Amino acid sequence: MADLRVKIGSLELKNPVMTASGTFGYGKEFEDFINLEDLGGIIVKGTTLNHREGNAYPRMVETPSGMLNCVGLQNKGVDYFCNHIYPDIKDINTNMIVNVSGSTVEDYVATAERINELDKIPAIELNISCPNVKSGGMAFGVTCEGASEVVKAVRKVYKKTLIVKLSPNVTDIASIAKAVEASGADSVSLINTLMGMVIDIEKRIPMLSINTGGLSGPAIRPVAVRMVWQVAKAVKIPVVGLGGIVNAHDAIEFFMAGASAIEIGTANFIDPAVSIKVKNGINDWLDAHGCKSLLEIVGSLKDY
Amino acid sequence: MKKYILDLRVVENSSPHPRYALLKLTHDSKLPEMLPGQFAEIRIDGSKNTFLRRPISINYVDYERNEVWFLIAKVGEGTKTLAKVQSGEIVNVILPLGNGFTLPLSPKQKILLVGGGVGIAPLLYFGKCIKEIGAEPTFLLGAKSASDLLELDQFHELGSVYTTTEDGSMGEKGFVTQHSILNQIRFDRISACGPKPMMISVARYAKAEGIECEVSLENKMACGVGACLCCVENTTEGHKCVCKDGPVFNINDLLWQI
Incomplete structure (x- = not known):
């Protein structure tokens, strides 16, 4: 049994496997399938200051080895989260992390401030990379200035572990990561979805209601591994890797590329118990390779 | 209701029609309780262009034989691949999912079950559950042509069956909402499953007549x-x-x- 514990800033994870925001609800949706407390963390659905209905249907289309979505941050707002959802999930004995999104810097700050008051939420994942909302979201994550501005403002009010989720829809993700690090982030997670499009050629219209959507699933994994590798070399803060992980082999690629922890996203839709299988598989691989601790393989990649 | 991920074994895969497959699946242990109108998410193995599971409604549950049935319309690569599974093979399912139809409050309630195309699938198990509480379900089933009307023998065992076909090859010619039974019996509730245009016209009829109506979406x-x-x-x-x-x-x- 290898030591799977890792730290993300001051956040202690019993193992490096978390579930990605928007793919795991608030955790409870999956409690029939796994023991939620066996996870290193659960990152709950993107939460905004005010209620959002999200985008119109259709919001999803299947693609080769993945899917495109344009849900658009449907959620009932931070007050509803604090009053109705938090009481229900606060006693799950793992790291319950809230993904925070917004349209303006003020929105992000106000939402983070509210979450900061919740004892059992040890961290937030600041989403500056949602491609499916008109204002804010990814707009902050595609420039160093925008990313810095929102991270600095949130850092002032948010006292616990601050993870910033980066967009892959940029020219140079390492420079954004550095800007985020310099602005006070404790960690970066990457990648969010890649912007994509699918067309119904008979109707000559896009398959999604806002024309484009975010691509996820194994289709994006090599892009994610490459970006984690670039970012891990560029920053000193811990990197959380995600993008198309479906098994332990995939996860180990991310660790070797420099990720200290990983998130499982779209794979939860195909196998709701996959996260625990990945966790167990990581342990088995480490045991089989004589590694006493996960830390032995983080960033262990030798360039070709 | 607790949801399960189960490896079910194919007992039988029959083709009642070239465009459909009827899968009868079983499990080593007792199948969980399922409500009529609920569905399963079925994993598609061996189809390189299929990534997601396919939501398929529960066609019938035979607790004595420990079987759950799925009527598969071969629409795209995913369902076509699923339709090829052989006896003895394993099909991975997550079930039971969703809410289900409203059961009659008393045996006296007259419930009309309206199905179109493969939308008839969940009505068979719903009809069984209605019969089990002592009521008699009435089925109104529509399709393009007589050969598209599936599982009619099983429907007849459970209640009265009325049919419409667009080409007039069975039952009354036309759409379900044009069937004469609607002028003869005053129903207390209508439950419908089928193509959206059909469900909209059923809903329009029910609303105009002041009849409770529920529809199953996909x-x-x-x-x-x-x-x-x-x-x-x-x-x-x-x-x-x-x-x-x-x-x-x-x-x-x-x-x-x-």
């Missing part, structure tokens, strides 16, 4: 458990997940133009 779905929020339908209370809050909705809760 929006494109990813997770099946209310996590991804992809399959939403517009309702009087905002976007609701068809997979978790549905698939069955009262027509008064939908924002359909009826």
